[in-house]
Amino acid sequence: MTADLPVRIVDGRVVTNPGIGPVAMLWLPLHGEVIAKIPPRKGNRGWLHETVGIRSPKLDDDRWKLPRSCLVRLVTAAIDRYGYIVLWRDMSKLSQCTRACLEATGVECQCSCLGAHHGQDAAGWFERVGDAVVAEQGEYTRTGVVYGPRGSDSNASVYDGELAGERYRVDPPGRRKWPTAARFMCASCMTAQASVWDHCHTHGFVRAPLCNRCNTRYWRGWRPQHGRATHGRNFDDSYYRWCPEHANQWRRCSA
Template identity: 80%
Template sequence: MTARAEVRIVEGRVVADPGVGPVAMVWLPLRGQVIAKIPRRKGNRRWLHETVGIRSPQLDGDRWQLPRSCLVRLVTAAVDRYGFIVLWRDMSKLSRCTRACLEATGAECDCSCLGAHHGQDAGGWFERVGDALVADLGECTRTAVVYGTRDCDTDAVIYQGELAEERYRVDRVGRRHWPAAAQFMCAGCMTARASVWDHCHTHGFVRAPLCNRCNTRHWRGWHPQYGRAAPSPNLDDSYYRWCPERADGFKPCSS
C-alpha cells in the first residue's frame, strides 16, 4: 500500500510531497471574517455556497471573505476536496485554553494551546498533520497548522455502498454515523487506502471513498510533471454508479 503523501510548513512556506494536488489556505484573524485562499477552479462559488453552506461568499481579488461560523465546515469540506488545508490563526497571548477548543467549534477559538488541541473533537473528520508553526507578532501569536484526513490503523476493506443514497454533508451532525474514508480501499485505483469522501457535485450524493490522487486527477490529469505516477491498470470510474440520480449506465455525473 502506498505511503501517505503529506503537506508541511518549512520556514513559513507550504511544502507538498509529489502527487499532492493544490492546497487550500485559510486565515482566522483575531477579529473579523475568515480569509480563505483556495485554488482557482470553476465552480468555487457554488462549492462554497452549496457544499460549505455559506449564503453569500465574497471574493476580493484571489481571496474569499467568509463568516467565522463556517470555519469547521470549511476545513472539513476542503480536506475532502484537496486532501489538506493550512489554517493560519492569530491568538491572543492573554487567552486560556478551555473545553471550547476540544469541541467542533474549537477551530474558531484563540487560546494558549497554540492550536495543538483545536478541532480534536470535530467529529473525527480531520486531524493535525505535523507540528504547529508559531510566530510572535507582539500583541498576538500566529500559528499555522496543516489539517489532513484522519488516518486509520485497521486493515482497509472494499467499499460496498455503506453510504449509498446519503447526501454529502460537512457538518458534525450530518456525519455523525459516517465511517471514516480511511477504513476503505480507494474505489478508483484499488491500490491505496482511501482518504476522502468523493461526491457528485451535480446531485449532492456521496459516491465512494477515494485516495487523494484519484480524487484530484480530473483537475490536472495524470502527468509526470505533477508528480503523479501513471494510473493503475485497474483504474476506473465505476464508483460513479453510487450516485442514485446518475442519468444512465455510462455517462458520469460531474466530479
C-alpha cells in the first residue's frame, strides 16, 4: 500500500515516514534548466560542483538552477546523499517513447520515461518507488515520481572492500562495474540492508555501503524535529577506514 512507502506524494505534497528526513526535490520544466530544491546544508555548492560535476551551479533564493544535461548524475548523487528524491516533470501531451528511446543504452533521455524503458544498462542505479502522480496542466502534463536506490534480489553480504580505492562517481560509465549497495549489509549498523554508497567528501573515495538511516547520521544530528530517531547503540564509524587517505589524515591531525 502507498502508506507503507517511506516517501510518497499525497495530494501534491511530499510525505516522508519518521526517520527519513528531508529529501531533494527536482523540477524539469518543458524548456530551460532543472530547478532543484535540496535540504540546506553547508557545502551544497561544493557538492554540486565536485560530486555532481556542475561547473557553475546557480542559487536563486532557495532553489538551484542547473543544466538539463546533469539530470541523471544529479538524481544518482542525490539518492546517495538523501536516500530518495522526488522528480516533478512537465512534458508535452504528445511526448512518447520513440524507437530510438527503446533501443538506447545510455541514460540521457528527453522523453517522459527518464530511461525507464531503456536497455539493461540504462536504469541500473535508481528505480521508481510507488506509482507516478499525474496532473493535467492544460497544454502539458506534470508527473511526480519518487526515486530511490535500486534494490537487489540477492542475500545481503558483509562488505569486504569490493570498491576499495575507487573514486566516487555518479556518471553511468563510471559506475558500470559497481555492485549495487543493496547487495551488502549496512557497514555501520550491520542490522539493515544497505541502500546507498557513502564516500569521503574530503578525499573523494568510496567508503562503504550504508542504509539510509546511517547515511544521514551526521548531517543534522538525531533531533526529533528533523524526523530522525535516536541511533542504535551499535552505530559504528569504523567503515571510514575504507578511504585510503583516512589513516594519513589522522596522522597529520595528531602530529
